[in-house]
Amino acid sequence: MNQEHEQLRKDVTARLVRNGITPTRQRVEIGMRLFDCDKHITADQLLERVNRGNGEVSKATVYNTLGLFAAKGLLREVVVDPGKQIFDTNVSPHHHLYNVDTGELRDIESRDLVVSGLPALETGIEITGVDIVVRVRNAG
Amino acid sequence: MNQEHEQLRKDVTARLVRNGITPTRQRVEIGMRLFDCDKHITADQLLERVNRGNGEVSKATVYNTLGLFAAKGLLREVVVDPGKQIFDTNVSPHHHLYNVDTGELRDIESRDLVVSGLPALETGIEITGVDIVVRVRNAG
DNA sequence: GTCAGTGCAAACCCTTTGCAGAAAG
C-alpha cells in the first residue's frame, strides 16, 4: 500500500509535468488528494483532506493550486452558488443538477441534454462554454 | 416631477404590500431605486444608487431587502460569478449571456433557447429552475 | 405592556494579494 501510494505520487507528478506545471511537494500532495476523490470539491474540503493525511499545506496554497489546475485544464470550475467555488475533476463537457436543499451536485451527461437556438454573436466574441444548471429542491 | 416621484413611491408601496412585504421607509426607498434601473444589479451598485439620492440605508439592509424581495418573487438571483450576487428584475423565464472579460450580462429569451433531455427525477424532488449561462469572451 | 418584525454595526468567512524565500539559470 505504501507502494500504491508511491505509484499515485508518480502518476500525479507525471500528470502535472505533462500539463506544464512544476510538481512541487505541495502541488503533488494536493493532486494526490484531488484526483482520488469525489468529482466535486471545494477548497475547504480539499484542505481538510490534505491535512488529514500527512500533508502540511496552507489554505492559500490550496486556492492558488486549484486556480492553477483549472487554468491548465486539469479541473473545471462549477458555478452554482455565489460565495462558493466548487471544482470538478470531470473536465469533459457536461452539465449539473444542483439540490439547493442538500447542496448535492450531480453531473448530467452532455449528450443527454440538447440546447438549440443559441443567439448569433457579434464578431470578436467567442463562446467559452454553455453551462446548464438544473436546480431542484426536496418537495414539501 | 415631485409628483412623478410620489407616484412611484405609491406604486412601489402597493407592489410590496401586494407581495406580502411590509412597506417600510427603507424598503420603499430601495424598491424605488431598484425597479427604475438596469435589470441586473448587485447589492453594492444598488446601495450607491440609493444613497446618492436622499435615502439613508445601510449595506446590510440592502442585502436583507434584496434577499427578501427575491424570496417573495419580485426578483431573481442570477448565478454567473462566484463571490458576487447579481439580482435580476426580470422574473420571467429567460437565460443569460455572460461576458467574462467585461462582466456584461445580457438576457436570452427563453423561447429562443430550447432544452431537451432533462433526466427523470426521483420522487420527492422538484425542479425549481433550469438556468443556462452562455459564457463568452472577447476573441484574441 | 407585550410581542413580532425591522435595520444595522459588527462579526464572519471565503478568496486574493504582497512579499519573503526557494529554485532555476
Place this chain on the structure above:
DNA sequence: CTTTCTGCAAAGGGTTTGCACTGAC
C-alpha cells in the same frame, strides 16, 4: 549572482448574524 517562480500570512471584500429598537395590537 540574477531572475523567476512558489507558498503562505495577512489583508480584503462581500455577506450574514445578533441584538437594540420600532411599531402594531
